[in-house]
Amino acid sequence: xxxxxxxxxxxxxxxxxxxxxxxxxxxxxxxxxxxxxxxxxxxxxxxxxxxxxxxxxxxxxxxxxxxxxxxxxxxxxxxxxxxxxxxxxxxxxxxxx
Amino acid sequence: xxxxxxxxxxxxxxxxxxxxxxxxxxxxxxxxxxxxxxxxxxxxxxxxxxxxxxxxxxxxxxxxxxxxxxxxxxxxxxxxxxxxxxxxxxxxxxxxxxxxxxxxxxxxxxxxxxxxxxxxxxxxxxxxxxxxxxxxxxxxxxxxxxxxxxxxxxxxxxxxxxxxxxxxxxxxxxxxxxxxxxxxxxxxxxxxxxxxxxxxxxxxxxxxxxxxxxxxxxxxxxxxxxxxxxxxxxxxxxxxxxxxxxxxxxxxxxxxxxxxxxxxxxxxxxxxxxxxxxxxxxxxxxxxxxxxxxxxxxxxxxxxxxxxxxxxxxxxxxxxxxxxxxxxxxxxxxxxxxxxxxxxxxxxxxxxxxxxxxxxxxxxxxxxxxxxxxxxxxxxxxxxxxxxxxxxxxxxxxxxx
Numbered sequence: 001x002x003x004x005x006x007x008x009x010x011x012x013x014x015x016x017x018x019x020x021x022x023x024x025x026x027x028x029x030x031x032x033x034x035x036x037x038x039x040x041x042x043x044x045x046x047x048x049x050x051x052x053x054x055x056x057x058x059x060x061x062x063x064x065x066x067x068x069x070x071x072x073x074x075x076x077x078x079x080x081x082x083x084x085x086x087x088x089x090x091x092x093x094x095x096x097x
Numbered sequence: 098x099x100x101x102x103x104x105x106x107x108x109x110x111x112x113x114x115x116x117x118x119x120x121x122x123x124x125x126x127x128x129x130x131x132x133x134x135x136x137x138x139x140x141x142x143x144x145x146x147x148x149x150x151x152x153x154x155x156x157x158x159x160x161x162x163x164x165x166x167x168x169x170x171x172x173x174x175x176x177x178x179x180x181x182x183x184x185x186x187x188x189x190x191x192x193x194x195x196x197x198x199x200x201x202x203x204x205x206x207x208x209x210x211x212x213x214x215x216x217x218x219x220x221x222x223x224x225x226x227x228x229x230x231x232x233x234x235x236x237x238x239x240x241x242x243x244x245x246x247x248x249x250x251x252x253x254x255x256x257x258x259x260x261x262x263x264x265x266x267x268x269x270x271x272x273x274x275x276x277x278x279x280x281x282x283x284x285x286x287x288x289x290x291x292x293x294x295x296x297x298x299x300x301x302x303x304x305x306x307x308x309x310x311x312x313x314x315x316x317x318x319x320x321x322x323x324x325x326x327x328x329x330x331x332x333x334x335x336x337x338x339x340x341x342x343x344x345x346x347x348x349x350x351x352x353x354x355x356x357x358x359x360x361x362x363x364x365x366x367x368x369x370x371x372x373x374x375x376x377x378x379x380x381x382x383x384x385x386x387x388x389x390x391x392x393x394x395x396x397x398x399x400x401x402x403x404x405x406x407x408x409x410x411x412x413x414x415x416x417x418x419x420x421x422x423x424x425x426x427x428x429x430x431x432x433x434x435x436x437x438x439x440x441x442x443x444x445x446x447x448x449x450x451x452x453x454x455x456x457x458x459x460x461x462x463x464x465x466x467x468x469x470x471x472x473x474x475x476x477x478x479x480x481x482x483x484x485x486x487x488x489x490x491x492x493x494x495x496x497x498x
Contacts, residue, residue: 022139023152044181044283046152049241054131056237065239072352074286093131 026051029092036084040077041069054093062089126233126478126489132242143316145172150241154178155318158246164392164411167439167446168221169249171311176318177226177247177332179290182281186338188314188322193306197275197343201266208308208322214264215256220303222328222444223250223413224335227358227382231484238484245390250413250446253326255307259300262344267296271344272373274299276325276336292358293349294327294334295371303328303416303444306339328444329384329416330369331485333358348373357483358382364479365486366472367415384415387474388488389422389449389466394495402457402497409450412466418443421467424451428461428492429476435464443469455497462493 023046028034037047057065063086069075070082077085127133132150139149139157147157157176163169188208196203206214225248232242241247262274275293282289298304305326308315315321320337327334348354359379369383389412400406412419423432438448449464467473474488 022149026135026152044287045154048135048149048151051131051135052129052150052242053239054129056129057239061239072288072356073282074284074288076284 023047030088033084033088033092036081036088040075040081040085044069044073044075050089050093055095057089057094058097059086059090059094060097062086062094065089126235128232128242128244129237132232141176141318143172143318144176145170147173147176148244148246150243154181154183156241156243158243159249161246161390161392161395164250164390164446165409167441167448168251168311171251171313171316171319174224174249174251174310174316174319175226175247177241178280178318178337180280180282180287182283183318184279184338185317186279186322191322191340193323193339194341195261195265195343196341197271197345199268199271199344199346200262201268202264204261204265206261211256211261211306211308211323215260217254218257218305219252219254220305220326220328220444221250221252221441222303222326223248223385223446224326224332225249225385225413227331227333227485228483230487230489233487233489234480234484235478236480238482240484248332250411251310252312253305253307254309254312255305255323255326257302258304258306258325258342259302261306261342262299265342265344267300267344268346270346271296272347273345273349275341275343275345275349276334276339277341277343278320278324278336279338279340288352290353291349291351292334292336292353293345293374294330295373296344298327298330298369299344306342329414331358331382331385333382354381358485359483360485361481364481368417368470369415382485385413386486386488387414387417387419387466387468387472388412389464389474389491391462391464391491391493393450394462394493396493397496398493399496399498400455400460402455405452405454407450407452408462408464409448410464411446411448412464413446414466414468414472416444417469417472419447419449419466420469420471422447422449423465423467425463425465426453426455426460426495429463429465429490432465455495457497460495460497462495463490465490 138146150156159175163173193206229247273293277291307326308323325336371381391410393409422435435449435451
């Protein structure tokens with residue numbers, strides 16, 4: 001994970017809209033991916049959106065969600081990170097195709 | 098009962114199914130497992146505990162028990178935001194711009210201007226998120242996984258939107274009126290949440306700019322200092338913290354009108370049309386479909402055989418008025434008319450009740466509301482990708498012993 005970019009993103013996005021202390025209770029599956037989620041998702045929304053929408057989306061469903069965030073909501077997610085996010089979401093919060 | 102199972106029972110009626118089933122399962126839909134695992138009672142500023150769906154932006158639903166009263170208390174009224182930056186506005190600093198290319202005499206109004214420059218009016222109306230009960234969609238669809246609590250009924254007070262539009266010189270050829278609130282996304286590129294309604298609906302005498310809710314100033318998270326109230330229509334148009342109203346000669350463009358809050362054309366028995374925003378396949382959601390909610394009993398509840406028992410709930414629709422509510426105790430094989438309660442107007446919840454003496458054994462309780470234009474709740478979900486308009490008849494398993 002590129003920690004400098006993570007920090008910059010957090011400083012740019014998250015500080016004025018910092019999540020509540022309650023958000024710290026959110027536990028994501030496979031903590032190894034936490035940096036990816038913090039860098040790309042939690043600037044705009046709490047991560048409980050992911051667990052709430054599980055487990056019923058197939059890989060294509062998670063792909064559509066990530067694409068909505070980049071193409072519609074303007075999230076600056078790199079192609080590489082988007083691919084990694086889709087893989088993570090499909091693996092941990094999806095259902096088999 | 099611990100807190101979590103209490104919450105689940107209130108939210109979706111699904112948790113009690115964890116034990117041995119009392120009956121052949123009534124097969125009523127349940128929230129996704131992840132949504133059930135993540136829900137908790139959470140306290141927002143100015144609110145008593147609500148059922149948390151997401152922390153940020155805050156999406157919290159009303160516990161079903163609150164619907165036992167005709168008006169939903171302000172501090173228990175559901176909370177729904179799309180964008181995470183929600184400014185607290187000092188009412189003295191708030192200004193409302195009323196303009197647009199179809200407004201000959203644009204205005205800027207303070208809250209005092211609004212309160213003293215126009216006639217004060219009130220309406221009791223249901224505010225229901227278009228996606229209420231999305232979490233019960235089968236198959237599940239992406240979005241906030243609401244149970245049955247993304248709605249509330251309140252006495253709204255404010256001024257008629259048509260009076261304000263008249264003062265701004267709205268032109269006869271205005272086609273839509275657009276609303277923008279003070280909320281914003283974390284990113285500049287995120288589409289601002291701006292919504293429009295047809296000019297005819299904006300000029301309806303029941304459509305308000307409201308500054309009070311149940312006799313109090315609007316709560317911060319329900320849109321203080323003022324919000325739009327569109328009785329009969331889903332809450333997506335009830336812009337909170339409204340700061341801009343524009344009368345338009347052309348249909349509003351943008352994601353929130355052209356891509357979101359749309360339903361397949363012709364699939365639902367709705368009356369109101371929003372023709373300037375229709376395309377070949379879809380149309381904006383308009384009025385709420387007729388619906389009801391059982392508030393007196395929960396899935397799996399035990400009741401006393403041979404003892405008079407009253408089941409009760411509420412019914413509502415898109416403003417045509419509730420004509421009847423029928424109750425079934427045998428899974429929909431036979432129906433009896435419920436008694437309708439106090440009538441607070443055609444946009445309000447309508448209470449209903451039905452008394453019976455249960456025989457020992459299992460019962461499947463259902464309620465079915467019909468409205469003034471002959472529409473009735475459905476047995477089977479009219480599936481749609483965004484999960485709107487879920488008015489499937491409930492089926493609650495009760496055990497009389």
